[in-house]
Amino acid sequence: MGLSLYLVRGAVTSPFKRAGRPGATLPATREVLPAGRIAPGPLAAYSRICGFAESGPLPLTYPHVLGFPLAMRLMTGRDFPLPVLGLVHTWIEITGSRVLQPTDALDVTVYAAGLTPHRRGTEVTMVTEARLAGELVWESRSGYLSRHAGGTAAAPAAPPGASPELPAVAEWRLPADLGRRYGAVSGDRNPIHLHPATARLFGFPRHIAHGMWTVARCLAESGGGTGAGEPGRVRSVRADFRAPVPLPSTVTYATDGTAFQMRGGGRVHLTGSVVRDG
Helix, strand or coil: CCHHHHHHHHHHHHHHCCCCCCCCCCCCCCEEEEEECCCHHHHHHHHHHHCCCCCCCCCCCHHHHHHHHHHHHHHCCCCCCCCCCCCEEEEEEEEECCCCCCCCCEEEEEEEEEEEEECCEEEEEEEEEEEECCEEEEEEEEEEEEECCCCCCCCCCCCCCCCCCCCEEEEEEECCCHHHHHHHHHCCCCHHHCCHHHHHCCCCCCCECCHHHHHHHHHHHHCCCCCCCCCCCEEEEEEEECCCCECCEEEEEEECCCEEEEEECCEEEEEEEEEECC
């Protein structure tokens, strides 16, 4: 089933799902993409829109894109407890144990790991794993929030202004069609990213940039987004999506070399940190 059909299935099943339902459980299914060659055209398009070099090692964030259709298959299934339409990506952790090349034949596995109460609803943790010849070489863990009334935080959240302001390094003007363009190369065509009208259906005044684009763009700017294995290369990254990035907008990338931020309009949209090989 193609990604467009999964979106149709999500639109059909979402109205019948009630987020926050007591006793909700996650499917035990693990979706698997067998080992195969990475298509060079989509990889090049992804690299261009995120600011990565179009040659060299695989961007650290790209296996997450490879696993996205598997995640959609899980999240649009009848046994998945949250409505997929309107889900908001809240955080991600990525760890790569070695440098990956575009020619590597990766097999990818995706599964749902847990449901957590959130002050604005319910959050699900999705795990994506990539293996090379049976060896686990890459993993991501992501939080996706289903917003609904009656949410309860599992732990006190940090106040929005808690992060110190980092030195500004670059400024980017994000066009109104960024969400549609990134959606075309990543397969993530969540309506909150596409148009103001579709975003308003889910409580957003304007459409917003994909969280995965923001973290990928920051990694590309850092010069260390291609994985682990050489001095200075990023081995792992943690990013928290603090506030939506409205489109169009102008944002600032700031970093001290380890911690990083994306700021704009008086708000901190993204905070994160990287671990590099020594």
